[in-house]
Amino acid sequence: MLVAVATSEAKDNYVPFVESLQTTQLRAAADAAPKGQDDPIVIGISAEVPSSLAVEPEESQYEALADEKAGPLTLEETQNDQVLDNDLSLFGYDVFSSVRTSSEPVAGIPVPASYRIGPGDSLIVQLYGKRNLEYTLSVTREGDILVPEYGPIKVAGLTFDEVEVLLSEGFERRVIGTRAVVTMGELRTIQIRLAGDVMQPGIYTIGGLSTLIDALLTTGGVRSSGSLRNIQLMRNGKRIVTLDLYDLLLRGKSGGDQYLAHNDTIFVPPIGPIVYVGGEVQRPAIYELRGEQQLGQILDMAGGLLPTASLADSHIERIRKGGFRTLVDFAEIGGDVEIRATAVRNGDFLRILPLEDQLHDVVLLTGQVERPGGYQFRTGMRITDLIPSAEALLPGADVDFVLIRREDPATLRTEVLYSNLMAALSQPGGSADHLLQARDELMVFSLAQSRKQALADVVADMKLQATDYRPARLVETRGAVRFPGVLPLQESARLLDVLAMNGGELVGADQFYGVIARTQYPSRRIQVVPFSIAAARTQPQGEDNPTLSHGDRVYVFDEQATRETVLTEELQRLREQASFVEQERLVTVLGEVRYDGVYPLVEQMRASDLLCAADGLSRKAYGVTAELSRITHTMEGESSVEHIPLDSVVLLQICDLARRVALGEGSPSEYVAVYADDLHNPQLQRMDQLSFSEKMGWFEQATVTLSGEVMRPGVYAIDRGETLCEVLDRAGGVSEEAYIFGAVFTRNSIRDMQQQTIDELHAQLDDLMVELSLSHSFNNREKSSHEWAGKQDYLRAIQQLQKAEANGRMVIDLENVMTCKSRYDLVLEDGDGLHIPVEPDYVQVAGQVYVPTSHLYRGDRKIRDYIELSGGHTILGQIKHAYVIQANGEVLNVKGSRTSSRIARKTVSPGARIYVPLNVDRMNGTEKAQTWVQTLVNSAILAGLVL
Structure with a gap:
């Protein structure tokens, strides 16, 4: 059922x-x-x-x-x-x-009093008191209940309340002292x-x-x-x-x-009839109409509008006669009352659109502050209304600069304003405490955060709004500033304002020379404007603190890199814009200046300007004369060079006076008078070269180091042309235990030359090792496998050579040097070193011997004796190519008839090193490889390397 x-x-x-x-x-x-x-x-x-x-x-x-x-x-x-995010469906289904x-059958549910009894219903009557009985009475098809002892009673059509009264009163009348309770049993x-x-x-x-x-x-x-x-x-x-x-x-x-x-x-x-309701309502759906004729009734069925709804901007999409669609725009109807009274028709599509996602009468505070976020805008609001004191800032906030991001309501272009936050806090209502406008964003920066990263969105907006005739108001700063990069530029901003936005210049930045590279429109030619940070700080409202234009590139120099290196891109642009009738707008300063190289030629540039840009003369410069070289071209294609002598002293004086004027210490009139002297300070032309020579006989301070068995070892200053013998005399000579034959003399210039040779060999070692591993030696079939096992030893020796470094040793005959005779004089250089050891009592054997070690020196032992004491040479060793490196650095070769007999008669000195090289023929059959290995070994030994 x-x-x-x-x-x-x-x-x-x-x-x-x-x-x-x-x-x-x-x-x-x-x-x-x-x-x-x-x-x-x-x-x-x-x-x-x-x-x-x-x-x-x-x-x-x-x-x-x-x-x-x-x-x-x-x-x-x-x-x-006007696109709706809702998927509309029929309401209510x-x-x-x-x-x-x-x-399930109905059970245990109370029956309401108005329930009408009918055939199939069941009534339960319970009697208690004088008689205790219970009757379960079913309503017959005729509508009666059959009560035992009393007969049928008509109940069909009566309500349950009426039947309850009828039965309870009937039983109580007929059975004295008995009460009756009537309830429903099973329902029909x-x-x-x-x-x-x-x-x-x-x-x-x-x-x-x-x-x-x-x-x-x-x-x-x-x-x-x-x-x-x-x-x-x-x-x-x-x-x-x-x-x-x-x-x-x-x-x-x-x-x-x-x-x-x-x-x-x-x-x-x-x-x-139906109507579609979508958008900003409580229940977007498709609703069925039943007498609703006005828009307000439809909105009520949809639960009303959301707070984000804009009824005035909404509309109805309606089907007109003829089968075409049209729109009923609410903005043309009137106010809210009139819109709600608008008639609706079957098939209308009601689009309730949202409000514009835009904040009005609000300003934003972002960055390194305690409470960033939105604040209510009030007329007359200033920076100090958002930041009343330094307590509103987080530690590390930049108090020297704050930026206001603003949208021009007339042009919708993004603009920025600069200000000094500390100046605004010091003088509320002053010029630094800017008035704010609705929808401004006040940005406070951290000294640890890159400005390029913090202002990336502002820069992106400005680039997006830029056109060819209206470039983006951006400025780029490079060089010695805290946060270089492309940043937004305020209208009429000056040099110091931009440097403040970049976090200021770094320690060691040049305060007297910098460059602004400007692209001129529409010609797109490069114009270079020099500046002095010191002069700009002295007169912040004057010409020395120039106003920047959009697209300017500001270069601040320091001691970390040369001017030419920093200006590489600008110099290249100047070269590219040269033409047949115009040479490059470049000048060059050469010789003994602090920063030589190529510089951009600026308008009205003079020789002193170029010297100041190069940061003056070096200490080696001949500060009396200078030479200006100028190339002259004729229409016939001929060229000539004109050399103009100048007075270096006058140029230095002009440069020094310019710096004092920039600091506010010198007389501007005196500077103008000497600066405009065309004779001593001529104007520069394109491709001019200004050179400064070195002082004659210039000698840098030089020292040598004496160590070991010297009477007074230490570091000694030397004069130009001073010899080793003279310095040894100043040091008191050598001690009695000195082993003069084994003295080690080193020189930096020798070390550099040796290292250059080794570096050149290193560049070709990889190719050699690949060739050795791929090529076959002669008579492979006749050679045993154990001979080929030595190949790994050979490659290992090359790898050891690869790790070696030159020691700069130069072989000298110290015994003859100490005689101080002119023929044996050794003129010293800065950084030379002499070490005199105690006489050793050993001879070292290295290379391809079975036990490389040192042996006690004996005067009667020959080269072969020491090699045999080390087990003899290995299979890969080549005894006839053995070398003896004497304690004084000399190299004796066993190979050769006359040389070999001479060495055989000569005893080995104490401290000598005997070296047995590899047998190249056994390792690699290619003549090229053999030549390479011999060259490497010879170079290593001659360079004083320990293999």
């Missing part, structure tokens, strides 16, 4: 989406229910939803708006493109999607019909207490093509009620609901 009511606690724990009328009555009558044999009634709906039916809560539009607005305030505006049918079932646009049309058997809404909910509901506002209940061929489900869904009213009777028909006609 199909039951149309939802019990308070069904076996499947089902909780209906819409509470049925009977459940509502259950709540109201629970406390007054008769106790008889009724089952105990469980009041309330279980709060626990089964896990199988648990659904993630849907995010409301308010929650979505809260998520969007909960982030930091921003002045960025979004585009309102989802109420049937979660409803389940149930075949009825059959109804569902027809029209319903999900499951047909005949259903339902409980007698079912209503029209109950039947719809438990039989699958209405199709999307059916009407929710014109549901008809037919009884005996007549329509007795019309149900509008919108009353229940929108207003919670169920007045149109009706108890069903046997053979009732529920008919659902097709859906009526």
Whole structure:
């Protein structure tokens, strides 16, 4: 049997989406229910939803708006493109999607007093007092109940309240001293019909207490093509009620609901006129119309407008006669009252658009502050209204600079304003305490954060708004500033303002010479303007603190790099813009100046300007004369060079006077007088060269180091041309234990030459090792495998050579040097060193011997004796190419007839090193490889390397 009511606690724990009328009555009558044999009634709906039916809560539009607005305030505006994010669906039909049918019999539900008794109902009568009896009486088809001992009683058509009074009073009259209690037992079932646009049309058997809404909910509901506002209940061929489900869904009213009777028909006609509502309303959906004619009624059905809705900017998309669409713009209708009174038609699409995503009457405070965010704008508001004191700043804030980002309401272009924050705090209301405008953003910077990163969005906006005839107001700073890069430029900003935006110049920056490179429009030619930071600080409102233009590139120099290196790009641009009739606007300073190289030629530039740009003369310069070289070209193509002598002293005086004037210490009139002297300080022309020579006989301070067995070892200053013998005499000579033959003399220039040779060899070692690993030696078939195993030793020796460093040793005959004879004189250089050891008592054997080690020196032992004491040479060793490196650095070669016999007769000196090289023929058959290895070994030994 199909039951149309939802019990308070069904076996499947089902909780209906819409509470049925009977459940509502259950709540109201629970406390007054008769106790008889009724089952105990469980009041309330279980709060626990089964896990199988648990659904993630849907995010409301308010929650979505809260998520969007909960982030930091921003002045960025979004585009309102009139596209709706809502997926519109028919309103109300989802109420049937979660409803389940149930075949449970009705039990334990109180019967309302107005319930009419009919055939099939069961009544329970309980007597207590003088007689204790209980009757279960069923209503017959004739409408009677058959009471034992009393006969039939007509109850059909009576309400439950009337039957209760009838039976209780009747029993109490007939049975003296007895009281009667009447309650309902099992209820009857009825059959109804569902027809029209319903999900499951047909005949259903339902409980007698079912209503029209109950039947719809438990039989699958209405199709999307059916009407929710014109549901008809037919009884005996007549329509007795019309149900509008919108009353229940929108207003919670169920007045149109009706108890069903046997053979009732529920008919659902097709859906009526509709209107689409989307956008900024509570319930975007497709609504069915039933008498609603005005826009205000439609908005009420949709739950009203969201706070973000802009009704005046909304419109209706309407179908007109002829099949075309048009728009009804609310802005043309009038105010809110007139808009709400606008007539709606079937098929209208109502678009409720959002407000413009724009903040008005607000200013933003960002950066290194305690409380960043939005603040209400007030007329007359200044910087100090947002930052009243330094306590509002975080540690590390830049108090010398603050930037205001502003949008011009007339042109919509982004602009910036500079200010000194400390000056504003020191004098509220002063010139540094700028007036703010609505939608300004006040940016406070950190001394540890890059300005390029902090202002990236501002720079991007300015670049986006730029055109060819209206370039972006940007300036680029390079060189010795704290935060170089491309940054926004304020209208009429000066040099010091831009340097403050860059965090100021670094320690050691040149205070007297800098360059502004400016691209001139529309010619796009490069103009170079010099500046002096010192002069700009002395007269911040004068010409020495120039006003910058958009696209300027500011170069600040220091001691870390030459001027020419920093200006590489600008110099290249100047070279590229040269033509047949115009040479490059470049000049060169050469010789003994602090920063020589190529410089841009500026307007009215003179020789002293170029000397000042090069930061003056070096200490080696001949400060008496200078030479200006100028190339002259004729129309016939001939060229000549003119050399103009100048007085270096005058140029230095002019440069020094210019610096004192920049600092506010010198006389400007005196400077102008000497500066404009064309004879001593001529104007420069394109490609001029100004050179300064070195002083004749200039000698840098030089020292040598004596160590070891010297009477007074240490570091000695030397004069130009002083010899080693003279210095040894100053040091008291050598001690008695000195081993003069083994003295080690080193020189820096020798070390550099040796290292250059080794570096050149290193560049070719990789190719050699690859060739050795790929090529085959001679007579491979005749050689044993153990010979080839020595190949790894050979490659290892090359790798050791690769790691070696030159020691700068130079072989000298110290014994002859100490005689101080002119033929043996050794003139010293700066950095020379002499170490005299104690006479050693050993001879070292290295290279391709079985046990490389040192042996006790004996005068009667020959070279071969020491090699045999080390186990003899290995298979890869080549004895005839052995070398002897004497203690004084001389190299003796065993190879060669006359040389070999001479060495054989000569005894090895103490401290000597005998070296047995590799046998190249056994390792690699290519003559090229053999030559390479010999060259490497010879170079290493001659360079004084230890292998």
